[in-house]
Amino acid sequence: MEKGQQIFGIRAIIEAIQSGTEIDKVFIQKDSHGELMRELLKVLKEHNINYAQVPVEKLNRLGNRNHQGAIATVSPISFQDLDELIVSLSEAGKTPLFLVLDGVSDARNFGAIIRTAECTGVHGIIISKQGSAPVNGDTVKTSAGAVFNVPICKVDHIKDAVFHLQASGIKTVAATEKTHTDLYEVDLKEPVAIIMGSEDKGVNPSVLKVVDEKAKLPMFGTISSLNVSVACGAFLYEAIRQRS
The missing domain is CATH 3.30.1330.30 (Ribosomal protein L30/S12)
Structure with missing residues (x-):
């Protein structure tokens, strides 16, 4: 089939x-x-x-x-096991850069995020089995085919994935306006997983309680938030800037 x-x-x-x-x-x-x-x-x-x-x-x-x-x-792709991906990165001597999507439900946003993730060398994208955008034709088209190049892991609960990442020595950083810390103050050179929230609600409060750090993008206009795919790009390229 x-x-x-x-x-x-x-x-x-x-x-x-x-x-x-x-x-x-x-x-x-x-x-x-x-x-x-x-x-x-x-x-x-x-x-x-x-x-x-x-x-x-x-x-x-x-x-x-x-x-x-x-x-x-x-699904047009095969999803990967998170634990196996973490182990393979460790064995390869790589400094993990993960992206966790907590409730991103729009397929086009999802595809745009995957495209940026591929361009910035993200090692894996983590999504929830429930409530996440489907991997469908819109996702494939908007990602410009990048969906076939970036490992995607489905987990039962984002919060449990956060605990697993932390136990594996990977720092978790949530993108949220509910903090005084700017993104540029956060160390992204170490093993890190950046957590982006849904288009309307942001990162789940229960997840915010357990992450290692929170970070926000400075905003100077009258609109208080960016499209999630744009914000994701800003976070990922700051990680690349620090690691270069």
């Missing part, structure tokens, strides 16, 4: 999951019932696959009216 395509129908999706196909997200018709649908929901939960219950009109717009109440998107 080609990556990036869609799978239509409940039974087809169940069989794809059980055969090991890398499913990015499943859309299920809202208020849909039946034994087969219950089986699908069970399989999705067992494999921790992101799904959303949507109106039938949404399913129809996805391109095939013979969907039987469920459509799955096949």
Whole structure:
């Protein structure tokens, strides 16, 4: 099965999951019932696959009216294990530069961020299995193909990923306006993971409580925030400036 395509129908999706196909997200018709649908929901939960219950009109717009109440998107990439990636970087003697996306849900923003991450030599991008932007055609196009060059790790919870990074000797720095520390005061030369929040809410407060440092970009205009992909670029290029 080609990556990036869609799978239509409940039974087809169940069989794809059980055969090991890398499913990015499943859309299920809202208020849909039946034994087969219950089986699908069970399989999705067992494999921790992101799904959303949507109106039938949404399913129809996805391109095939013979969907039987469920459509799955096949990821165009294979996701990597975070622990294995950290170990491989250590063995290669590299100073890790990770990017953690806490709730970035727009596919185009996600693609733009991946493109910048690839250009700045980011070693890995960490996203949550739930609530993150899908890796779809828009992501691939906006990233200019960079999505195939940067390792992407899916985790159950961003907060747990932060703890794991810290335990691995990687400093965590959250981008937030809720601090007096400018980005340019933070040491980014050491192993570091930069955490960027969602477009509307920023980094989750529970994550902010456990990070090592917080940093903000100085703002001089009347608008109080930047687009997340632009802010991400500013943070990453400051890391490159310090490391050069």
